[in-house]
Amino acid sequence: MDKITVKRCPFKIFVNQTGYYPDSRKIAVMNFPCESFRIIDSGEVCRYEGKTELFGYDENSGDTVYRADFTDFTEEGTYRVTSGNEKSAEFSIAENVYDKVFGDVLKAFYYLRCGCGLEEKYAGVYKHGKCHTSPALLYDDKKTETDVSGGWHDAGDYGRYVTAGACAAAHLLYAYKMFPTAFEKRQLNIPESGMPDILAECRYELEWLMKMQREDGGVYHKVTTERHAPFVMPEDDNGQLYVFAVSSSATADCGAVCALASGIYEKYDKSFSEGLRITAEKACLWLEKNPEFIGFKNPDGCNTGGYGERDDYSNRFWLYAEMYALTGDKKYHDKIKKSLENNFPLTAMGYTEMGGLGALAYLLCGYETDKVLAKQFSDNFRREAERLKNISDKCGYGCAMEEKDFYWGSNMLVMVRGMIFAVSDYFEKKSTYKNYAAAQLNYLLGVNPTGYSYVTGNGEFRCNYPHLRPANADGIDECIPGMVSGGPNRFPGDRAAEMLIPKGTPPMKCYADNVDCYSLNEITIYWNSSAVFVLGYLCGGITKS
């Protein structure tokens, strides 16, 4: 494939290109008039026939959508859907259908590790040398050296940002905590052992997060070079690293994820768990002394990520909820109540709004909870799931997104919505929204009007040229697998995207698999982590009591 031109999808019938569980709801989507469809196996033998249904006009794609429902075809195998001269990409029906994609989106974090080399026995052809290990200077004085090596590269760039990292690690840790059976035996072929691989991988990030804390408990917002690196391998990015100012959002998020992790790792490594608790407590003390919001703004001349926020209400709430869940100390319960006097969304689980993670902490806590408050939190998730279900039902592609939701990194919001379906089911101990969570994954993996699977290495027609420095610099045709692309963005925010996306393009089609389109096709750790959570639910399931 040429890296500059954007390939058009050869398929006009859209399916989850990974596939479906035998007992899942299965709907292929067409955007051309058709009346019937067939399912053919790899020997082109027809295995199923059915009538399509006109779904109607779908605003976010601009398509008139027809749908082929083959839910009652449950035989394991590899197939395509056909209609007239058109066909779908290949997909499977199988119990283990998500194994590869699940393993890949989780292994992606290993490929993004910073501060170490990636050895061939773990990384194969994607091996590379040690990166970003030189001491960083405090940006403020440009003199003081500090060791903040480690953690994951944030995204297509080589920056490491605390709020983004805390969010991604929290998604993974909650996925493990809520759906442990999906992870316990999942081998990722990474260097560590002695605990489930997902925990070993998160530990790599947590150790870095702890290094980002200053002696007084405040946490630096980010460590990056002053300007984004050119498209070179990480070991060749030798620009001076800087540690930028402390922010209250970074301090709260770092404390919160460390408190969450402290409880989880206790069983595996007492002293690590203890260190995490101390980090979290120090963050609390710093925040007490700094009750005002201290945001982050890039200094002039610096063009790496800002991750600015408008306030830190949800971050502080999340921290206090995690501290209460960890210690049962009433003083944190009082702080939870106090922080709820501010207004912020209590189901959001992105990288700026953390209220949903705080609610999760409270609902999963082993200590006594205020029944009214707990009910309010779980009702919020259920109400939000119901609202999203209605949106999904109105979308030809089953996606729970409205026009306004297709902004930078929209695929994260799709996955966070999948998370809300999962969380709601978890607390109801039912599988009411399982098909809706799956529908969000189906969209990500090909049931969308671009026809792309937005996960590298997965699906017959998949994105392969994300804005990801090592993938572009390594000279290897096939991109590192398991990277979730940011996806359609109705406000193309880079020059290449402005050129490639004609004005008036419907939101769901504002996408190009092009390395220069960072506003449409970058990757980030928190886009991957939200996909891991959804897969954790679909593969681990709800334990009915």
Ligand code: 9MR
């Ligand atoms: O996801 C962020 C998006 O909402 C912003 O509009 C954009 C521009 O500031 O930045 C995005 O975040 C990037 C971060 O700043 C640096 N690493 C890559 C992130 C994804 O593009």
Ligand code: ZN
């Ligand atoms: Zn690095």
